Amino acid sequence: MTTPHPTHLRIHQLAGLKPGPKLLVTGAVHGNETAGVAGIERVLKQFDAGELTLLCGTLTMIPIVNPLAHRLQRREGERNLNRNLRPAPIPQDFEDRIANQLCPWLAHADVLLDLHSFNNPGPAFAMMGPRDNDSDLEPFRHEKAEAALAACVGTGRIVEGWLSTYALGLQRRAARQGDGSRQASLVQDPHYGVGTTEYMRSQGGYCITLECGQHVDPQGPEVAYKAILRTLTLLGMIAPGAVELADPNRPIEVLQLYEVIDREHADDQFAREWASFDEVSEGQLIGTRHDGKPVHAPSGGRIVFPNNKAQPGQEWFYLARPSDRKLKP
Known part of the structure; x- marks a missing residue:
C-alpha cells in the first residue's frame, strides 16, 4: 500500500508587538527524530495557555519539517532532506517540494535552532558552524553569537567542522563511478553537504543543530523543550525565569570533525x-x-x-x- 503524500506544512508563528530577533525552531527534519516535535508542541501549549509571553521579535516553529518521513516513521521520505537543501525550480521528489517551502523561512529568519536526535546511545550535544572567515566554502560573520547560542542550550559537548569535513568526503565520492540513479547523482553533488544550518548561514543568519540524544531517549523531549526556552531567554524574547539556565561555568568539550x-x-x-x-x-x-x-x-x-x-x-x-x-x- 502506498502512503499518501502530505500536502502541506504546519507552521506556527508568534509575532511580537515590539521589534526583535526572528527565531525559527524546527523539528523532524528527519522523520524519526521526534524529540524536537514534542519540545515544540509543549512550548506552543504554554504560549496558548498564557504561561509564556513573547516580549519582542518573531518566533516561528515548524514541529514536523518532513511530514512524509514522519508519517512513515523513518529518517527520509524519498531522500535525505538535510542534504542538498536549496530551492528546486523543477522539483524531482517530495523533499524538493518541502525545500521550496522551507528555504524562504530559513532566509527570512535571523537565528535557527534545529532539533535532531541520533541512532546510537549517547548524551545530547550541539553542532555549530565555522569561525569567522571569507572562504568560498562557508563564509561567516557570526562566530561569537553562534558560540553563545551553542553554549546556552546546556550540553556538555559541542562539535564543529561539519561542512569542511563533508567536502573532503565529497571529493572522494566524485572519484567513484555512480550507478546513474538520482540518489547516486545527489550524493556526488558538491552541494550535498548543505542542510538546514548550512543554508541558513548562506543566507546571512546563524544557527545550531541540537542533537537531543538517542531517538528513543525519554529525556530527549525535555532537552529540546529546555533548549527552546533557553534560546528565547538568551535572545531576550521571553523573560528570565521560565527555565533554569545552563551553568555558564560547566566544562564543555569542543570537538572538531x-x-x-x-x-x-x-x-x-x-x-x-x-x-x-x-x-x-x-x-x-x-x-x-x-x-x-x-x-x-x-x-x-x-x-x-x-x-x-x-x-x-x-x-x-x-x-x-x-x-x-x-x-x-
Whole structure:
C-alpha cells in the first residue's frame, strides 16, 4: 500500500508587538527524530495557555519539517532532506517540494535552532558552524553569537567542522563511478553537504543543530523543550525565569570533525558496536570492508555518528578530535 503524500506544512508563528530577533525552531527534519516535535508542541501549549509571553521579535516553529518521513516513521521520505537543501525550480521528489517551502523561512529568519536526535546511545550535544572567515566554502560573520547560542542550550559537548569535513568526503565520492540513479547523482553533488544550518548561514543568519540524544531517549523531549526556552531567554524574547539556565561555568568539550568515511558495500562491517563519541586510538581497527580490507583510525580521537545501517555510498562514520576553539572571548 502506498502512503499518501502530505500536502502541506504546519507552521506556527508568534509575532511580537515590539521589534526583535526572528527565531525559527524546527523539528523532524528527519522523520524519526521526534524529540524536537514534542519540545515544540509543549512550548506552543504554554504560549496558548498564557504561561509564556513573547516580549519582542518573531518566533516561528515548524514541529514536523518532513511530514512524509514522519508519517512513515523513518529518517527520509524519498531522500535525505538535510542534504542538498536549496530551492528546486523543477522539483524531482517530495523533499524538493518541502525545500521550496522551507528555504524562504530559513532566509527570512535571523537565528535557527534545529532539533535532531541520533541512532546510537549517547548524551545530547550541539553542532555549530565555522569561525569567522571569507572562504568560498562557508563564509561567516557570526562566530561569537553562534558560540553563545551553542553554549546556552546546556550540553556538555559541542562539535564543529561539519561542512569542511563533508567536502573532503565529497571529493572522494566524485572519484567513484555512480550507478546513474538520482540518489547516486545527489550524493556526488558538491552541494550535498548543505542542510538546514548550512543554508541558513548562506543566507546571512546563524544557527545550531541540537542533537537531543538517542531517538528513543525519554529525556530527549525535555532537552529540546529546555533548549527552546533557553534560546528565547538568551535572545531576550521571553523573560528570565521560565527555565533554569545552563551553568555558564560547566566544562564543555569542543570537538572538531576531521574525517568522514563512507560505506562502500552492504557487507562493510564494524569491528564492534560503536556509540557516538567512543574513544579511538591511532591505528585502531574500526571496521572491515567487504573484501577484507581493514579500516583503521588515522589518529586518536572520537568516532561520531557510526551508522551500521548506512547505504553504500553514504556516510558510515565520522571522526573527531579536540578543538582549540574558545567559546568565550
